[in-house]
Amino acid sequence: MGQEPIRVGLMGLGTVGSGVVRLVKNHQEDLLQRAGRGISIEKILVRDKRKERSVQVDPALLTDRPEEILHDEGIDLVVEVMGGIEPAYTCIREALEGGKHVVTANKDLMALHGTELLSIAGDKGCDLFYEASVAGGIPILRALTEGLSSDRISAIMGIVNGTTNYILTEMTRKGTPFADALANAQDLGYAEADPTADVEGLDAARKMVILANLGFHTHLSLEEVPVRGIRDVTTEDIRFAGQLGYVLKLIGIAKRDAGRVEVSVQPALLSGEHPLASVDGVFNAVYVHGEAVGETMFYGPGAGEMPTATAVVSDLVTVVKNMGLGINGRGIVAPYCEKRWKSPREIFAKHFLRLRLADEAGVMAALTGIFAEAAVSLEKVLQVPVSQGGEAEIVLVTHTASEHQLEAVLRRLDEMPAVRRLMSHYRVEGGDR
Amino acid sequence: MGQEPIRVGLMGLGTVGSGVVRLVKNHQEDLLQRAGRGISIEKILVRDKRKERSVQVDPALLTDRPEEILHDEGIDLVVEVMGGIEPAYTCIREALEGGKHVVTANKDLMALHGTELLSIAGDKGCDLFYEASVAGGIPILRALTEGLSSDRISAIMGIVNGTTNYILTEMTRKGTPFADALANAQDLGYAEADPTADVEGLDAARKMVILANLGFHTHLSLEEVPVRGIRDVTTEDIRFAGQLGYVLKLIGIAKRDAGRVEVSVQPALLSGEHPLASVDGVFNAVYVHGEAVGETMFYGPGAGEMPTATAVVSDLVTVVKNMGLGINGRGIVAPYCEKRWKSPREIFAKHFLRLRLADEAGVMAALTGIFAEAAVSLEKVLQVPVSQGGEAEIVLVTHTASEHQLEAVLRRLDEMPAVRRLMSHYRVEGGDR
Missing domain, CATH: 3.30.360.10 (Dihydrodipicolinate Reductase; domain 2)
Incomplete structure (x- = not known):
């Protein structure tokens, strides 16, 4: 535990960034115990150095130039909490290519470029963690x-x-x-x-x-x-x-x-x-x-300053532990399953449909006929009173059917004159237990 | 991935043990991808070698002598799913002292001897994981x-x-x-x-x-x-x-x-x-x-063959990964916080009390007086009709009070003749949001 603290460059001092600063400061002792080394935020990238902040930071740490973090050899780890695609993408790429570990809360970026960035991280022996990008404080x-x-x-x-x-x-x-x-x-x-x-x-x-x-x-x-x-x-x-x-x-x-x-x-x-x-x-x-x-x-x-900061700093602790063990970048498992999407014939669910019908004889028979023709059976039917004259409203829940079948039903309903309007339709999940 | 598979000794072939055998067999390919090495169950400790099993295993793997696993130099990892304190305690101790990693589902043992066994594991550079001991399949x-x-x-x-x-x-x-x-x-x-x-x-x-x-x-x-x-x-x-x-x-x-x-x-x-x-x-x-x-x-x-087996085998995957990285036993953080129990004056909660009272004038006043004296205020009061003559039933929920205060109230209620019986009392949690 006598080692120098890990030097961190923080990119972004918005809500999540402020939470990270607070958490690292308030939990210093605990973090030292769990990570085996102290954590020191050395530089903070901000857009406007003179803006007032909700969290107290030494003004000397602030910079508005990313390269002051990215080109600083002494910084081992970059925490990216700016959000958005650019400049975050370029910064993270550059950080990884320079051998710096990265922790990010950036879902936009990881959804778009995650596979690429993870592969760079793996090649460079760097960690790239992003727990905070999904569901805030939930690990x-x-x-x-x-x-x-x-x-x-x-x-x-x-x-x-x-x-x-x-x-x-x-x-x-x-x-x-x-x-x-x-x-x-x-x-x-x-x-x-x-x-x-x-x-x-x-x-x-x-x-x-x-x-x-x-x-x-x-x-x-x-x-x-x-x-x-x-x-x-x-x-x-x-x-x-x-x-x-x-x-x-x-x-x-x-x-x-x-x-x-x-x-x-x-x-x-x-x-x-x-x-x-x-x-x-x-x-x-x-x-x-x-x-x-x-x-x-x-x-x-799922969000909020401190919950999201918890996820970021837990990732940070893992990076520091991995550094102590010399295993950074080793936890990345490259995607090994081929991408194969289901076709609409392979996607199954129940469906809820709410329809406005002409209030005429034979409409219900015609309606249920459409479902029968597509081999979609009905689980629930609810007739709803409607104030407007000459119309009836009906709510249907189908048994499990494919998306393909549902599309066929919707097409036929659209062609049927007595169906005045499809008010809404929703997929239904979880009723089979 | 060309390496020899990890040789596992399984101790116990009851519900969880059978699940482990099934999971290792059915998910072989996935496990290889995720752990980086195959997993091979080499020996299985059972009480009765001739007993019929719900899972198919090669009878040659079965043994009724723990030392056949514990003294086998080729076995790197022991999975203990026998349950109970003995012989599990002796076996796990011996395994760790012999430099074998251990995965266990044994809550009795970990609750009683966890700290000691974890300290042996740490000393020996062995992993000791026990995810399955709490809440089955929940990590x-x-x-x-x-x-x-x-x-x-x-x-x-x-x-x-x-x-x-x-x-x-x-x-x-x-x-x-x-x-x-x-x-x-x-x-x-x-x-x-x-x-x-x-x-x-x-x-x-x-x-x-x-x-x-x-x-x-x-x-x-x-x-x-x-x-x-x-x-x-x-x-x-x-x-x-x-x-x-x-x-x-x-x-x-x-x-x-x-x-x-x-x-x-x-x-x-x-x-x-x-x-x-x-x-x-x-x-x-x-x-x-x-x-x-x-x-x-x-x-x-929280239980069941396959959920619990999932937790066991996920631990197993971590041991195998750690072996690849050469970091076994390094994840154990020794308890660093002093043990300090709260006194009854420091434990706070709301409380639910259900009382049978004599149906007399002045009883409610005397009753509420007892709570007031202990400085416990009431949040909810529910008068309940009782069929028996001469008695009334009342349900109370207090505001937050210390255990010490509650004990004082219970003592006074016990001394009050009009309180015929304390039917039940429960701690109340989570109503403050």
């Missing part, structure tokens, strides 16, 4: 790579965006419409001024790509993932779903059957008994199904 | 030692015994009395013929000692942990608790404040919103509160 990446390393993961389902989960929880509990719930989330600082990445499901998709690549040992690209956001979700959908025993959540779904994978993000209905169904507010949770272990779930804060 | 020990390594853990609460959680779930959902629910659990194989260790809370206490020692970096002894089982829990208690918004669970509680710890196991009431409240049936979950990360929870199967 889910370690669970996948180590805790469940003996198992074959068959499904990963995640509530991995706290903003949308908060909005949907408000819509569910209080009946608040989407726009108001979003405004509340913005007032509380849970949603950004431009909420697109959260609300459209893009943020969740990035995290799901990271999870699926780790869990399935493959290399999937973000642009291949179908994504649907929550803008069109209505409180009526949520209420009808509730009547049938379901909860509506923005769910990332990654499944693997016989070596073929599917990954998607969408608002979906969960059976009330599913472990994810009771995950409310800004909390995150990742459900992992392994062939041998069965159902597991990892729950915790 | 909770890794979460504590690695995922949350940068944080200071302030509380660990666990539903770590599936048998009692199943029984309490049946009692809650169906109103089944304790004895019948226990009998059902035995019929289903969830409870053993002698259910003492589960029902009396001893099994949970062992797991809590392991968790608390890891989370708090200290060395607590099993016999210091107050334990109360669920034999006296009634369906009435559960029903009244439910009316007040609580769920009754057997909870292991480990908390640390200002360096002082408490660890206990008891049936306790959880606020319905607590993440542990929805953990039902044979599932386990461990809730971890860290100063920085806040609330996290780890959920999964």
